[in-house]
Each structure stands twice: as C-alpha cells, then as structure tokens.
Amino acid sequence: MKSNFNLNRRRFLSQAGFGLLAFAGLPAALQAMQTGDSMHTLPAGKASANFLPDVEIELYAQASKLSILPGPATWVMRYSAKLIKGPSNTLTDIPGSYLGPIMRFQTGQKIRISLINLLDEATIVHWHGLHVPAEMDGSPHYAIAKGERFVYEFEMLNRASMNIYHPHPHHQTARQFYMGMAGAIIVNDAEESRLELPSGEYEIPLVIQDKQFDNDNQLRYTPHMHERMTGYFGDQILVNGRPKQKLNLASRAYRFRLMNGSTARIYKLAWDDNTPITVIGTDGGLLETPVQKPYVMLAPAERLDLWVDFSGRKKGSQLILGSRAFSGAVPAMAERMSNMMGGRGRHGMGMGGMHHGMNNDVNAEDTRMGGEYPILTVTINREVTDSPTLPSHLSQFKRYSLNDVANPKQPLPLAISEGPMSMLLNGRGFADDDVQDFERIAVNSIQLLEIFRSQSGGHGGMGMGMMSMAHPIHLHGQYFQILSRTAENPGAGYDTVKEGFVDNGFKDTVLVMPGERIKIIKPFQDFKGLFMYHCHNLEHEDMGMMREFSVE
Numbered sequence: 044m045k046s047n048f049n050l051n052r053r054r055f056l057s058q059a060g061f062g063l064l065a066f067a068g069l070p071a072a073l074q075a076m077q078t079g080d081s082m083h084t085l086p087a088g089k090a091s092a093n094f095l096p097d098v099e100i101e102l103y104a105q106a107s108k109l110s111i112l113p114g115p116a117t118w119v120m121r122y123s124a125k126l127i128k129g130p131s132n133t134l135t136d137i138p139g140s141y142l143g144p145i146m147r148f149q150t151g152q153k154i155r156i157s158l159i160n161l162l163d164e165a166t167i168v169h170w171h172g173l174h175v176p177a178e179m180d181g182s183p184h185y186a187i188a189k190g191e192r193f194v195y196e197f198e199m200l201n202r203a204s205m206n207i208y209h210p211h212p213h214h215q216t217a218r219q220f221y222m223g224m225a226g227a228i229i230v231n232d233a234e235e236s237r238l239e240l241p242s243g244e245y246e247i248p249l250v251i252q253d254k255q256f257d258n259d260n261q262l263r264y265t266p267h268m269h270e271r272m273t274g275y276f277g278d279q280i281l282v283n284g285r286p287k288q289k290l291n292l293a294s295r296a297y298r299f300r301l302m303n304g305s306t307a308r309i310y311k312l313a314w315d316d317n318t319p320i321t322v323i324g325t326d327g328g329l330l331e332t333p334v335q336k337p338y339v340m341l342a343p344a345e346r347l348d349l350w351v352d353f354s355g356r357k358k359g360s361q362l363i364l365g366s367r368a369f370s371g372a373v374p375a376m377a378e379r380m381s382n383m384m385g386g387r388g389r390h391g392m393g394m395g396g397m398h399h400g401m402n403n404d405v406n407a408e409d410t411r412m413g414g415e416y417p418i419l420t421v422t423i424n425r426e427v428t429d430s431p432t433l434p435s436h437l438s439q440f441k442r443y444s445l446n447d448v449a450n451p452k453q454p455l456p457l458a459i460s461e462g463p464m465s466m467l468l469n470g471r472g473f474a475d476d477d478v479q480d481f482e483r484i485a486v487n488s489i490q491l492l493e494i495f496r497s498q499s500g501g502h503g504g505m506g507m508g509m510m511s512m513a514h515p516i517h518l519h520g521q522y523f524q525i526l527s528r529t530a531e532n533p534g535a536g537y538d539t540v541k542e543g544f545v546d547n548g549f550k551d552t553v554l555v556m557p558g559e560r561i562k563i564i565k566p567f568q569d570f571k572g573l574f575m576y577h578c579h580n581l582e583h584e585d586m587g588m589m590r591e592f593s594v595e
C-alpha cells in the first residue's frame with residue numbers, strides 16, 4: 044500500500060483542516076489550488092551573460108477567470124507570455140482560451156524564456172518534445188515557489204514539429220495541467236518550409252481536452268482513488284479551450300495540428316462521413332510520406348499533423364470530427380461497471396462517472412472514454428477553386444535499425460506494473476537519487492528499449508488481466524522511433540483500436556495497449572543528466588509512474 048497517493052491524501056487532509064476557514068469563501072477550484080505540495084526548490088536558473096538569445100520571452104503562470112460556458116466565469120490556472128525580443132509572430136494568443144499562447148520557433152534559434160510563478164503554489168515548465176539540456180527540461184527537481192523566476196536558455200535543436208509546454212511539479216502535474224496550464228510550441232525548419240504546406244489561417248492547431256464543471260461553471264478536479272487508477276475523465280469535450288467547437292472553413296486543403304491535452308482521455312478520431320484521415324506527421328514532425336487511416340488513436344500528449352482537404356465540398360456542408368467507440372483502454376472491471384450503468388449519458392468514464400448522475404436523454408452524447416461523441420464541427424462557408432495539393436514526399440530522415448543501437452540483444456526495460464493501488468515503471472515509483480544501474484545510459488549512444496508488462500505484476504494480489512489498461516508512455520529528451528509493436532494476448536477491444544496507430548514517424552509518447560510489447564529506438568545525445576520517462580496518463584504520473592534515466 045505504499046503510494047504517494049496516500050501521502051498526498053494525508054497532506055491534503057491536514058492542510059484542508061488547518062485552512063478550512065480561510066478557504067471557506069473561495070470557489071472550489073481555487074480551494075483545490077491551495078492544496079499543492081511545497082516543492083523542494085533548487086536555485087532558479089539565471090540569465091547568463093554569454094548566451095545571446097534570438098528570442099526572449101517572459102512566461103507567467105497565474106490564476107485567472109474567463110468565460111468558458113454560458114453563465115458564471117471559470118477560474119483557471121494559465122500561462123500568458125510577453126515577447127521581449129524576437130520575430131513578431133513568435134507568440135499567438137488563442138482568443139477566448141485559457142490555453143497559453145502558441146509559441147513559434149525556428150530550428151537553430153537561441154531561446155531564453157523566463158518563467159515567473161504568480162501562482163500560490165510551486166510549479167515548473169517542461170518543454171514536452173524538445174531536446175534541451177537536463178537542467179532546462181523542467182524536471183520536478185527544479186520547481187519554483189510563488190514569486191520566483193526560472194530562466195530557461197536553450198537552442199532549438201528540434202526538427203519542424205508541434206510540441207507542448209506544460210507544468211511538471213511532482214504530484215501536481217495533472218491538476219495544474221487540467222486547470223488550464225498548457226500550450227503548443229510549433230517549430231519550423233527549412234525542409235518543412237520548402238513544402239509550402241497550408242499556413243496562416245489554413246494551419247489550425249487543435250488542442251483536445253475533457254473537463255468536468257460544477258454547477259457554478261467551476262472546473263472540478265477531484266479524482267477518487269479509482270479515478271486515479273483509470274485516469275480522470277471529464278464529460279465536456281473542449282477544443283482550444285472552448286466547448287462545442289465549430290469552424291467555418293473554405294473548400295480547400297487545411298493543415299490540422301492536433302494535440303491531446305487531456306490528462307487521461309484517449310480519442311479514436313474519425314470523420315462522420317468516413318472520409319479517411321490523412322496523416323502527414325506525428326509527435327516529432329513530418330512523416331516520410333502521407334499515410335491514410337480509417338481512424339487515428341490520439342493518447343494524452345500525442346500529436347498528429349493532418350492534411351484535411353475540403354476541396355469540392357459545397358457551401359453549407361458540414362463534417363464532424365468525432366471520437367468513435369472502442370474498448371480495452373481501461374481495466375476490464377471498470378469498463379464492465381460502466382457498461383452496467385448504461386451506455387448513454389453525460390458522465391465521465393467508468394466508476395467515477397457514476398457520481399455524476401444519469402441522463403436518459405437519447406440525444407445525449409456518450410462522453411465516457413470509448414463512447415461515441417462529436418469533437419469538432421466543420422462548416423464549409425465559402426467555395427474556392429484554388430487549393431494546394433498534398434506532396435507525395437514529405438521529409439527525409441534516418442530510420443534507425445538494430446545496427447545503430449548499442450544494445451541490440453539487451454533492450455533497456457520499461458516494465459509497466461499495474462495494481463489497484465499503484466501504477467509503476469520498472470518496479471518503482473518516482474524518487475530522488477534513485478537511479479538503478481540499468482537506468483544509467485552512456486551519453487551519445489542510441490539505445491533499444493522495450494515496453495512491456497512486468498510479469499511479476501500482482502500488486503495487492505490483483506490479477507494482471509483485470510488491471511491491465513492503456514498507458515501513453517513518454518520519454519523526455521530526443522524523439523524516438525518505433526521499431527515494432529506486437530500484441531500477445533491483447534484481449535477484447537484490441538480490434539477496435541489497432542488500425543489507428545501511426546508508428547512510422549518520430550515519437551515522444553507511445554500508446555501501449557494491454558498485451559502489447561513495443562520496441563523503440565532512442566538516441567541519448569548531446570546532454571548528460573537526468574531525463575524522465577513516465578506515463579502521460581497524468582493521474583498515473585502523479586501516482587509515481589515516473590522514473591529517470593541518468594545520461595552519463
């Protein structure tokens with residue numbers, strides 16, 4: 044029963060007790076914000092005199108209030124930013140959204156970002172997907188307290204791609220992310236520019252999230268123990284921070300840049316008229332050639348770059364991008380309970396969803412995870428005749444093979460263990476100074492890693508099958524490539540998802556379904572230090588499903 048959750052819960056109870064009177068007048072969401080752990084804090088980074096930035100940004104983390112649903116405004120935690128130096132298109136606010144501004148960088152730029160923490164709790168920013176030095180990676184070790192500043196300095200080494208900035212303080216990542224702290228980082232490079240892909244108003248970043256609101260329109264983040272196991276699910280699907288998102292577009296090709304900004308929800312994306320989905324890129328940028336899929340899976344923190352061509356569509360026609368039914372992503376027990384409670388109704392997934400009451404309206408959407416619900420409605424509001432055509436070749440990159448790796452016969456293990464009280468990687472939770480021998484990696488090596496379920500399993504005596512569920516596994520540092528994905532005894536539901544993986548590009552997060560064994564090849568170049576690997580089901584991460592590699 045050792046778990047960080049219990050420790051947190053005790054802290055929560057004691058803090059809630061002491062602070063009860065002071066909290067009484069605050070909205071629930073803000074009360075929740077007051078319960079953060081105090082991080083141990085290392086000295087914050089200082090701007091260095093010999094680093095000459097091309098781009099300089101001040102990034103603020105703060106609580107604020109904005110209107111999301113009709114009625115009362117909603118308290119959120121969010122990022123806002125100010126451009127101190129650099130190209131004027133570096134920062135783009137998303138109107139009416141709590142999401143942080145889109146940051147746009149060029150490969151090779153030297154970037155300085157000063158995080159200024161105006162929250163009443165510790166935080167730190169992680170640049171998800173970016174290849175930066177360990178001390179610039181936003182590890183929980185570097186969390187800063189209210190009023191403090193952390194100066195990040197790094198060179199953009201990434202290829203063209205869409206990445207994420209989000210909080211990473213231990214035990215608080217899920218809640219801070221859920222309360223609104225997230226934003227997109229778009230990197231451009233020369234190879235991509237030559238393609239002249241749809242840009243400007245024809246390039247649309249779409250961040251998909253699920254939230255629960257209380258009767259006063261306040262965000263509710265109150266995961267019970269079983270919701271920490273399955274992940275915490277909302278019953279409202281937001282795109283770029285807005286519910287029931289609608290886009291009015293022209294009858295031509297667009298570039299949709301999708302990001303799953305949910306803490307735990309996995310989407311199975313498809314068009315309502317069964318138009319195939321054309322994928323041109325994944326987490327780490329463009330594929331070599333476009334790929335067509337009947338549907339695509341998008342797990343937390345994954346990104347997909349889509350070519351969406353509305354050419355020939357008539358003015359007034361509508362298309363809906365939605366999530367289709369699938370199963371097997373949450374433990375069989377939770378799925379069964381959820382089905383017993385009825386297939387339709389506006390409630391979260393599984394056991395957690397039961398608390399939110401039933402809705403027998405046949406027109407209600409089934410927003411349980413794995414249910415069928417719309418995400419985004421596109422209306423064609425103007426017919427045009429000129430449209431770019433999809434390039435047949437997108438990018439060129441080295442495809443890693445076993446010949447490139449230091450350990451072709453001995454993959455580094457990423458063993459998932461699943462139990463009712465704990466989700467772990469390689470048998471342990473996150474801890475300071477706890478690097479195991481096999482977690483030490485020679486700098487500038489390329490490694491084979493294998494993600495699988497631990498055979499020892501059995502935390503608390505629960506059978507493995509009953510607790511087996513999907514985990515989006517994320518590795519900090521450089522992108523990796525997927526060498527193989529095999530399903531041994533994958534269980535019911537696998538057939539409902541297996542066509543939806545795009546495995547032939549660069550990735551930093553990979554969805555591992557029950558029964559799957561995934562081999563990846565990842566470079567550990569340029570930077571020594573501690574780099575995290577963890578489940579990006581953020582409830583799992585906060586429970587301790589997170590470890591570090593020491594690159595030495």
Ligand SMILES: [Cu+2]
Binds near residue numbers: 466514515579583584
């Ligand atoms: Cu997980």
